[in-house]
Amino acid sequence: MKRLTWGFTVLVALAALVWAGAPAVSQPKVVKIGDLGSKVGVFEGYGKYQTWGVQMAVEELNAKGGVLGHKIEVVSEDDETKPAPAVRKAEKLILQDDVKLLVGAVSSGATLAVMDVTKKHKTIHWNSVSCAEFMRTTKFHKYYFSNQPDSRMQANGLAKYIVDKMGKKVYIFYTDYAMGQSDGRQFKTALEKLGGEVVGVAGAPLDTKDFSPWFGAINQSNPDVLFVAFAGTDSLRLMTQLHSFGMTKKYKMAGIDCFLLQQDLASIAEPMEGFVQLNHFSPYNPDANMQAYNARFKKKFGTDANIAAGSYDAVLFWAAAVEKAKSFDPDKVAEAHEGMCVDNTHIGRQCIRKEDHQVVMDMHLYQVKGGKNLPIARIAGSDSIGEAMVGKDPVEGFTWEIKKK
Amino acid sequence: MNRVLSWRAVVVGLLVALLPALPFMSKFYLLLAFDALLFGAIAMSLDLLIGYTGLVSFGHAAFFGLGAYSTAILLERGVLSLWACLVAAVLVVGLYALVVSYFATARRGIYFALLTLIFAEVVYTFFRYTQTFGGSDGIQGVPAPRLMPAFAIDTPLRNYYVVLAYLALAYLVCRVLVASHFGKVLVAIRENEDRARFLGYNVQRYKMAVCLISALLTGIGGALYPGRSAFATPDLMLWTVSGEFIIMVMIGGLGTLAGPVIGGAFFVLLQEKVSSYVDWYFMVIGLVLIVIVLFMPRGLLGIRAMLGFKQWRATA
Numbered sequence: 001m002k003r004l005t006w007g008f009t010v011l012v013a014l015a016a017l018v019w020a021g022a023p024a025v026s027q028p029k030v031v032k033i034g035d036l037g038s039k040v041g042v043f044e045g046y047g048k049y050q051t052w053g054v055q056m057a058v059e060e061l062n063a064k065g066g067v068l069g070h071k072i073e074v075v076s077e078d079d080e081t082k083p084a085p086a087v088r089k090a091e092k093l094i095l096q097d098d099v100k101l102l103v104g105a106v107s108s109g110a111t112l113a114v115m116d117v118t119k120k121h122k123t124i125h126w127n128s129v130s131c132a133e134f135m136r137t138t139k140f141h142k143y144y145f146s147n148q149p150d151s152r153m154q155a156n157g158l159a160k161y162i163v164d165k166m167g168k169k170v171y172i173f174y175t176d177y178a179m180g181q182s183d184g185r186q187f188k189t190a191l192e193k194l195g196g197e198v199v200g201v202a203g204a205p206l207d208t209k210d211f212s213p214w215f216g217a218i219n220q221s222n223p224d225v226l227f228v229a230f231a232g233t234d235s236l237r238l239m240t241q242l243h244s245f246g247m248t249k250k251y252k253m254a255g256i257d258c259f260l261l262q263q264d265l266a267s268i269a270e271p272m273e274g275f276v277q278l279n280h281f282s283p284y285n286p287d288a289n290m291q292a293y294n295a296r297f298k299k300k301f302g303t304d305a306n307i308a309a310g311s312y313d314a315v316l317f318w319a320a321a322v323e324k325a326k327s328f329d330p331d332k333v334a335e336a337h338e339g340m341c342v343d344n345t346h347i348g349r350q351c352i353r354k355e356d357h358q359v360v361m362d363m364h365l366y367q368v369k370g371g372k373n374l375p376i377a378r379i380a381g382s383d384s385i386g387e388a389m390v391g392k393d394p395v396e397g398f399t400w401e402i403k404k405k
Numbered sequence: 406m407n408r409v410l411s412w413r414a415v416v417v418g419l420l421v422a423l424l425p426a427l428p429f430m431s432k433f434y435l436l437l438a439f440d441a442l443l444f445g446a447i448a449m450s451l452d453l454l455i456g457y458t459g460l461v462s463f464g465h466a467a468f469f470g471l472g473a474y475s476t477a478i479l480l481e482r483g484v485l486s487l488w489a490c491l492v493a494a495v496l497v498v499g500l501y502a503l504v505v506s507y508f509a510t511a512r513r514g515i516y517f518a519l520l521t522l523i524f525a526e527v528v529y530t531f532f533r534y535t536q537t538f539g540g541s542d543g544i545q546g547v548p549a550p551r552l553m554p555a556f557a558i559d560t561p562l563r564n565y566y567v568v569l570a571y572l573a574l575a576y577l578v579c580r581v582l583v584a585s586h587f588g589k590v591l592v593a594i595r596e597n598e599d600r601a602r603f604l605g606y607n608v609q610r611y612k613m614a615v616c617l618i619s620a621l622l623t624g625i626g627g628a629l630y631p632g633r634s635a636f637a638t639p640d641l642m643l644w645t646v647s648g649e650f651i652i653m654v655m656i657g658g659l660g661t662l663a664g665p666v667i668g669g670a671f672f673v674l675l676q677e678k679v680s681s682y683v684d685w686y687f688m689v690i691g692l693v694l695i696v697i698v699l700f701m702p703r704g705l706l707g708i709r710a711m712l713g714f715k716q717w718r719a720t721a
Contacts, residue, residue, distance in 0.1 A: 039684040078684055083543065083638045085680075088440075092677070095433030109542045109638070116546045116635045139546065176534070177541035205533070206541065 031070040031328060033058070033315065034093035036086065036104030036114065037129070039078035042207050042232040043106045045261050046129050049308035051076050052301050053128070054103055057315035059300075067319040068326065079105040083113035090117040100124065100328045101318045103311050108132035108178035115139050122330045124318055124337075128310030129258065132182040133394040136356040140390045142334050145317065145352060147310045147345075147359035149280060149384065151179075151186035152394065154256055157278040157384035159190035161365050161377065166252045166276065167224020168196045173214065173238075174229035176203030183229035183256050185398050192403065199223050201400050208234060211241050218247070226251040231258045236268060243271035252276075261306045262373055269371030278384075280347060280363045281309050282373040289348035305346070313345040313359070317352065355388035414580075418573055425562055435561035437677060439568050439633050443626050445669030446572040448653035449579055449662050450622035455651065456660030457583055458615050459595030464505065464521030465650045467528040468620040470642030471498050472627025474538065477637035480547035487550040487558065487567075491628050498624025499617065501528070506616035510609050513598065522644060529642040543638030550632045564633045571629060572666070575622045579662050582618065591615055652690070656697055658704025667705050 035054045037047030051074075058072045066072050075097045079086035086105045093099045094117065101124045105111045111130035118125035119141040127135060127146040131154065135146060149157075162170065170191055174180035180203060188198050200221035202214050218226060226247070230238055239260075242248050254276040262283055265272055283294045283304035293312070297305035317337065322328060325336035341351035350359050360381035366373040424430060424438060447469060454460045475497045476490040484490070501524075509520040532538055539545070549559035558567055582588050590611050593601040602608045631637050640646075649672065657668020675693065680686040701707045 078680060082640045083545070083636055084634065084640055087634055087636070088677070089680075091433055091436055092681070095431060095436070112542060113545050113636050113638075120635075181540070 029070050030073050031067060032073045032075055032097050032099045033101040033318070034090075034097065034099035034103065035074055035076040035311070036079050036089055036093065036102060037076075037106040038081045039076075041081045042234060043081050045232060045263065046106045046258065046308055047078070049261070049306050050103065050106060050129055050311040052297070053305075053309050053311035053313075054315055056297060056300055057312045057319075061315070061319050067322050068328070072315075072319075075099060079107070079110045079114075081107045081110060083110050086110035087113050087117055090114045091121075094118070094121045094123050100322075100330070100333075101126065101315070103128060103314050106130065108135075108182065111135065112139055112178060115141065115144055118143055124321075124330055124333055126311075126314035126318065128314050129308055130179065131256070131258070132178040133186055134178075134182070136358050137389045137392055137394045140356060142357075143330055145314070145337055145357040145359075147313050147317070147350065147361065149257060149278070149361055149363060150358070151182040151256075152190075152386050153358075153361075153363075153384045154183065154278050155186035155190035156386055157363060157379040158254060158276070158365070159187060159194055159196065161276070162225055162227070162254055163191065163194045163196045166254065169199045169222070169224045170196055170227050171200045171218050171221050171223035171225070171251075172198055172202075172227045172229070173218065174201070174203050175206050175208075175231065175234055177206045179231065180206075180229045185395055185400075187227055187229070188400070189398060198402060200402065204230075204234075206234065209237065211238050212245065215242070215245055215247065218251075223251060226253050228253065228255040228259065231256070231260075235260045236264060239268055239271040248273075257307055261308075262304055263306065265368060265373065266371040269368070272368040272371070275368040276376075277366055277373075278363055278379065279307060279366050279373065280361045281305065281307050282364070282366055282375065284372045285364060285366075285375050287347065290346065293346040309346040313342070313350065316342050316345060317359075353385065353388065356390050358385060358388075360385055414576070418569075422566070422569060425565060432561045435565045436633065437673065439561065439564050441670035441673040442565075442568045442572045442666075443629065443633075443669075444650075444653060444673050445666035446568075446575045447623050447626045448650055448657060448665035448669035448672075449572075450575060450619045450626070451650050452654050452657075452660065452662055452665040453579060453582065453591075453615055453619045453622075455654050456662075456665070457588065457595060458591045458612060459598075460510075460612065460616070461518045461651065462509075462521045462616075462619070463518045463644060463647045463651070464523075464525030465620075465623050466642045466644065466646035467505075467525035468498050468502060468623040469627035469630070469646065469650075470532070470637070470639070471501055471528065472624035473630045473637035473641050474532065474544070474627075475624075476550065476628045477544040477547050477631040478538065480550060480631060481544050485548060485551045485557075487552050487632070490550055491625060494624050494628035495621060498620055498627070502617050502620035502624075503613075506613040506620070510612035510616060522647070525642060525644060525647060529639055529644075532642065533639040539638075541639060543636055543640075544631075545636040545638075547631050547635050547637075549635075558632050561633075564629075567632070568629055571625060575625075576662065576666075578618070578622065582615075583662065587611070587614070652694055655694065656704055658706035661704070661706050664704050664706040671705060 035051050037050045039047050077089040103126045105114050106129045108130040125144045128148050131150045133151045172184045174184035248271045257279045294305050321333050321336040325332040338354040343349045352359050362381045363379045364375040365377040367376045454462050472494040475494040479490050505524045509517050549557045551557045653669040653672045654665045658664030679689045
């Protein structure tokens with residue numbers, strides 16, 4: 001019996017390995033790029049639009065002959081919004097599919113984990129959605145680039161408007177993982193620097209279903225402004241529940257750029273009325289570049305674009321860098337990226353800062369009116385980007401302690 | 406060779422050791438093979454509990470995660486010796502397993518399963534909210550451990566052989582155990598716990614011992630994980646991971662040791678392949694599990710019997 005058991009074991013193992021190892025048939029003159037993002041779960045919406053942005057850029061580039069005479073192919077993978085699957089899929093994209101560019105991931109926790117993979121395997125890595133502050137500081141590596149305004153950029157741009165126009169007493173409520181913690185920390189730092197007062201802070205776990213246990217503390221601290229750092233379906237639930245408790249009318253509301261996608265706003269227009277956020281894109285911004293991009297996007301996908309449009313630009317930047325380097329070699333392409341400017345991004349001309357590979361983005365403050373994100377002020381990229389802090393701890397000396405005034 | 410280790414097992418081990426020589430075994434497939442062997446070994450460890458003792462643990466992810474955190478914490482702090490990481494994992498997981506097994510084995514059936522689940526959730530929550538250990542992001546970007554001061558386990562090939570050695574060791578321990586008198590008592594407990602008690606066996610002590618052994622083997626597996634992935638996150642301890650371990654055992658075949666190794670490897674490969682084509686890949690895995698439970702209650706190893714080979718019987 002043992003002989004049969006082991007014989008069978010070997011048979012199954014070999015069959016499985018042959019199945020897993022079946023080599024993909026590669027096409028000549030094709031270069032692959034990887035799209036890694038959430039396809040299901042809390043951040044599904046961002047992952048979907050990231051993929052569409054990549055697809056649109058690839059289609060436009062291929063129509064012009066591709067890059068370095070190679071047709072571009074996209075390989076999309078789901079990171080399940082968790083570090084472990086994200087790492088596994090990043091390894092698959094790089095080591096098996098041989099992608100020359102990896103765009104992703106969506107969740108900051110997953111992106112931070114993927115950065116170790118792209119560093120180890122020397123792969124150009126663009127982040128267009130995640131915003132934790134460690135990516136262009138302590139975790140930075142030469143193959144990593146970002147056109148997502150990170151927490152520090154958002155806080156720098158938003159805090160001044162809040163202190164000047166909305167109120168000085170702010171309660172910070174954040175989703176308790178990399179992105180929310182980062183947003184909360186940077187916003188608290190920026191606000192206190194500008195003379196604002198943080199009257200309370202609280203973090204709720206990712207994918208929280210019932211936020212009401214935190215509402216008592218918010219009401220007790222009696223803020224002028226409630227700053228919320230959530231995203232995806234968490235934001236939808238939070239706003240619905242805040243509204244049912246009458247808190248969206250009681251407090252002025254502000255939040256991070258990825259709080260809700262434009263597509264979600266129509267269905268939650270009333271709770272979101274008056275909500276202020278800093279963003280690099282809105283289909284309701286009259287800017288000619290945004291309108292042109294949105295028209296093309298809408299024609300192709302039948303819906304408005306949103307902040308995941310950064311993934312479109314990421315592919316354009318990479319393709320331009322490859323053409324400049326005349327090579328797919330990651331070291332040469334990484335060097336070609338540094339300081340590079342591209343004119344035809346979704347918001348027009350943008351440039352990559354050499355020191356920390358962050359795209360300097362002009363952004364707008366938006367306010368939700370009738371379910372639409374309408375621009376109310378423009379923030380120059382140079383005013384929000386802050387100093388380059390590669391290798392430095394961006395949260396050194398930070399404390400969540402509430403300083404009573 | 407003997408009743409514990411047959412020459413066929415040695416041949417299979419050698420064949421698996423030669424796998425990296427196959428032409429299609431790229432770095433990616435070596436990493437995939439690492440996962441397949443690692444989770445296969447963990448499923449085998451769990452089989453000691455489920456298949457041999459009749460105890461369904463819903464908390465094995467905590468043992469795995471604690472092992473992973475033990476290594477990640479040491480590596481992050483510059484302690485790069487793999488041996489130090491393994492010792493730390495054994496101590497941490499052992500201590501935790503002692504507490505869990507003491508309370509959980511005092512209860513039977515669903516209560517045992519629930520207690521293991523609850524303990525695991527406590528550990529998950531602790532790491533999820535403790536910023537010292539990175540909170541929800543865990544510990545990331547840890548360096549590769551070293552087998553010797555000048556020998557880092559920093560390539561997929563080296564990781565593969567480390568996990569293969571671990572699987573061989575775990576298999577040997579499990580084989581010795583199930584072939585011993587101790588193993589026979591475990592089966593007796595599974596078949597009729599009251600009768601085993603009436604025969605004079607201290608049932609709880611046996612259950613605690615097998616829990617501890619299973620937990621330690623799982624914890625050692627966990628300790629190897631950060632060397633391959635460079636991180637340890639609370640997600641590794643989530644109850645869904647415990648559920649995956651149970652699925653691996655069921656897919657392979659309960660009470661067979663070799664079956665869960667196949668089940669673990671099959672699960673990893675299925676997950677890898679299907680998730681590249683289907684977003685909701687767990688539906689496919691769920692369907693596979695339903696088919697196996699309904700039509701192949703003896704798991705993948707049971708296919709042999711279905712094909713007309715000699716009747717297979719789990720756990721003598």
